[in-house]
Amino acid sequence: MTLSRGALVAAVLASLLAAADLAAAAGPSPFGLWARGDGKTRVRVERCGAQICAVNTWVRAGTRGERAGDRLVMNVKAVDAGRWSGTAFDIRRNRTYRLTVTVRDRSMTTHGCVLAGVVCRNMGWTRLTGE
Known part of the structure; x- marks a missing residue:
């Protein structure tokens, strides 16, 4: 499948805007390696x-519902310094x-909700390495 010139320009622009949005946050970068607060995964x-x-790079043996290689794709925008x-x-x-x-x-702290905000969960993370 070949992208049209317009589609290619749009894709590049979207990437640049996303990068600019991250820079606009002017806080610590979310990029790097993180350990989940309960010690069960690293992403x-x-x-x-x-x-x-966010890609699972390591999962403690016996951890249910998680696998190395699992990927979470985030579409986020800067709200203020260090918050998206x-x-x-x-x-x-598929959720x-x-x-x-x-x-x-x-x-880092993540706050995620499903079911129209009825079920929510906070998770703490510790930075292992940064970008």
């Missing part, structure tokens, strides 16, 4: 096209979440 947060992806809000799509579970991500220098 690498990285750019994936115009979105941001939007949606996240869990590819394996979309409302998501808020707050990043500090060495920590």
Whole structure:
């Protein structure tokens, strides 16, 4: 499949706008390797096209519902310094979440909701490495 010149320009523009939006947040970067607060998983947060992806790089043996390689695709926008809000799509579970991500220098908190905000969960993360 070949992209038209217009589609290619639109894709590049979307990527640049996403990068500019992250820069506009002017806070600590969410990119890098993170350990989940309960110690059961580690994820690498990285750019994936115009979105941001969190990919499980390690899962503690016996952890239910998680696998190394699982990917969460986030479509978020900067709200203020170090805070983004939007949606996240869990590819394996085919589920979309409302998501808020707050990043500090060495920590991150994610707040995700499903079922129109009826079921929500906060998760703390510790930075292992940064971008």
